[in-house]
Amino acid sequence: MSENPAPSTVKTDDRRTDSEHETADDSAVRLELLAEENRHLRAEYRRARRANYRRTALGMVGVGALSGLDALLFPASRTVFVALAGTGLFAAVLTYFLTPEQFVSASVGERTYAAHAATGAELVETLGLTGTEIYLPTGETAGPDAGVRLFVPHHHEYALPTPDDLSSPFVVTDDERERGMSMPSTGSELFVEFESMIDDTADRLPDLADQLADTLVEGFEMVEGATTDVEAEDGQVTVGIDGSRYGPVDRFDHPVASFIAVGLAREMDRPVLLDCTTSEDDRVDYLITCSLLDRE
Incomplete structure (x- = not known):
């Protein structure tokens, strides 16, 4: 009679081991689902940001095109309008291609801004x-x-x-x-x-x-x-x-x-x-x- 409890103990340990395996498997599945959801959210975020920047680029194209048209309609102010048209189109190209997911070094960013600074300073001087x-x-x-x-x-x-x-x-x-x-x-x-x-x-x-x-x-x-x-x-x-x-x-x-x-x-x-x-x-x-x- 003293040896009977042994099989029961083994079965209990087996059930605990199976339960632990099931818990580990469930956790692995949940982690994989969370990882997939994170990848999906990051992709959606990148698409939304890219769309926002490209809408801005289209707006800048419109500014550049309008300024170019004004340069034809108002010859007396042609220099100013041509400068505005160039700035708008240049900014549109940068905004379209330099999306937030791309790395842009500080030196490249500074040189890009330098063109805007020079244009602005020239406009201030030209217009008095x-x-x-x-x-x-x-x-x-x-x-x-x-x-x-x-x-x-x-x-x-x-x-x-x-x-x-x-x-x-x-x-x-x-x-x-x-x-x-x-x-x-x-x-x-x-x-x-x-x-x-x-x-x-x-x-x-x-x-x-x-x-x-x-x-x-x-x-x-x-x-x-x-x-x-x-x-x-x-x-x-x-x-x-x-x-x-x-x-x-x-x-x-x-x-x-x-x-x-x-x-x-x-x-x-x-x-x-x-x-x-x-x-x-x-x-x-x-x-x-x-x-x-x-x-x-």
């Missing part, structure tokens, strides 16, 4: 503009300008045009103080990318400034360091930039400075006056000062 860069919210949330357009006024004693007046590259209103040049900025698409990277955009000005600065360093890796100094009562944000991988930040519509200005204008829903200078502090190379303006 002030060179003052103001980022104006348009109220829209979609499109290549991300709801913010860059406005360069013609007069130092300027007035801010309405969002409806910003739809054309050349702002010509009855009030001469509102006249100038309007265009999508380099920071607009960066801000769209920023929105896709975070869960919630901060509401308070100091927190928003920190989010934007951290994204430049950790998310986009466009700079080595970024520090913020916020005077909330005055509506002024100063960002110290160290180690820009896109060259000097004080050039026309630089993507680093533009991203900060666009983000503040979009989220605070106020025009932003941008001023960028070299720093006398050894800890940072450039100081980006964004002042929130009131609409008249």
Whole structure:
């Protein structure tokens, strides 16, 4: 009688072993299903991003084509329109082929931006503009300008045009103080990318400034360091930039400075006056000062 329990013990161990095998098999199946779902989601994300960039490229083609047509219709301003047409078509080609899944070195990106900076500087000089860069919210949330357009006024004693007046590259209103040049900025698409990277955009000005600065360093890796100094009562944000991988930040519509200005204008829903200078502090190379303006 003392030997009878042995077979029962063996059967129990066998059942436990079979159960463990079934559990391991189920886990392996679930892991494989999760891995397949992740691959599917990544593929869908890449397709969506590619479609978004190519729609933007088509929009830029339209800008280039329209500017080329204007060059034929307005011979007196042909030089300006030809420059705009070239910029639009060049940007369209880059946007179409340099999709987010492709690696683009900082030196290639900097050289690409350099063409935009040179074109912008030539337009400012040719048109006799002030060179003052103001980022104006348009109220829209979609499109290549991300709801913010860059406005360069013609007069130092300027007035801010309405969002409806910003739809054309050349702002010509009855009030001469509102006249100038309007265009999508380099920071607009960066801000769209920023929105896709975070869960919630901060509401308070100091927190928003920190989010934007951290994204430049950790998310986009466009700079080595970024520090913020916020005077909330005055509506002024100063960002110290160290180690820009896109060259000097004080050039026309630089993507680093533009991203900060666009983000503040979009989220605070106020025009932003941008001023960028070299720093006398050894800890940072450039100081980006964004002042929130009131609409008249």
